[in-house]
Amino acid sequence: MRVIREDNLIKKNERVAVAVSGGKDSLTLAYLLKELQARYPFEMEAIIIDEGISGYRSHTLSAAKKQLGELGIEYHIESFQENFGKTLDCFVKNNEENACATCGVLRRYVLNKKARELSCTKLSTGHNLDDEDQSIIMNLMRGDVIRFSRGQNYYKKISDKFVERIKPLRYFLEKEIVIFALFNKLSFDSSECPYAEYAMRGEVGKFLDRMEESRPTTKYSLLSGYDKILPALNQSFITESIGVCEICGEPTMDGTCMRCKILEK
Ligand code: SF4
Numbered sequence: 154m155r156v157i158r159e160d161n162l163i164k165k166n167e168r169v170a171v172a173v174s175g176g177k178d179s180l181t182l183a184y185l186l187k188e189l190q191a192r193y194p195f196e197m198e199a200i201i202i203d204e205g206i207s208g209y210r211s212h213t214l215s216a217a218k219k220q221l222g223e224l225g226i227e228y229h230i231e232s233f234q235e236n237f238g239k240t241l242d243c244f245v246k247n248n249e250e251n252a253c254a255t256c257g258v259l260r261r262y263v264l265n266k267k268a269r270e271l272s273c274t275k276l277s278t279g280h281n282l283d284d285e286d287q288s289i290i291m292n293l294m295r296g297d298v299i300r301f302s303r304g305q306n307y308y309k310k311i312s313d314k315f316v317e318r319i320k321p322l323r324y325f326l327e328k329e330i331v332i333f334a335l336f337n338k339l340s341f342d343s344s345e346c347p348y349a350e351y352a353m354r355g356e357v358g359k360f361l362d363r364m365e366e367s368r369p370t371t372k373y374s375l376l377s378g379y380d381k382i383l384p385a386l387n388q389s390f391i392t393e394s395i396g397v398c399e400i401c402g403e404p405t406m407d408g409t410c411m412r413c414k415i416l417e418k
């Protein structure tokens with residue numbers, strides 16, 4: 154809550170969408186925003202994405218609906234099936250290694266679209282310090298200098314079609330959030346997505362855990378160092394030009410946006 158106040162993440166009477174998966178991070182975020190709402194006026198609605206992952210998403214959906222119901226937060230469920238005519242399982246059949254990349258692009262698209270439809274001016278996600286550090290390292294390891302240099306609200310700065318993202322939990326360790334969620338008896342689901350085993354993120358996460366154990370505060374130092382160099386990275390590697398996708402009309406750097414490339418395939 155101090156982060157929200159000091160970084161001025163939510164303005165008075167602003168309308169905020171919170172992305173909820175049913176896991177500890179997003180439900181902790183929903184809980185904290187609800188607490189904040191008791192002292193500070195703003196509106197909030199939750200968006201739950203059902204990617205269509207058999208044996209996994211139904212558990213997390215139940216947890217999300219139960220906890221949001223208890224908190225009295227209105228929610229909207231958006232599925233890949235309704236938005237794209239297929240579940241994630243169908244998209245990645247026999248190509249499971251690409252599950253997270255496909256899931257990420259489509260999920261970001263749906264979240265942004267729904268938040269815009271709900272007239273929200275902020276889209277709040279439950280990314281924690283571990284998630285942020287993993288993304289920094291993964292972008293570097295892939296040599297993806299452009300993504301590494303963008304930062305979270307690059308698109309918002311250059312197109313009004315993007316709802317501004319906020320990540321109030323980005324300075325908190327994953328294990329701190331687990332403790333908070335357990336202490337406050339939040340009914341989160343802790344099952345793991347079956348596609349997580351194919352993701353580079355898990356391996357990078359284990360490496361960072363080892364570094365943190367032998368050199369405490371490594372995770373925090375990595376993120377704060379990155380935040381300090383981000384303005385310089387922005388200036389050096391990012392151009393301000395953006396066009397619109399020739400298929401769907403959404404903003405994109407290329408002629409066709411990533412979502413349409415996936416759907417075409
Ligand atoms: S682990 Fe990958 S496929 Fe599963 S929900 Fe997360 S991003 Fe999507």
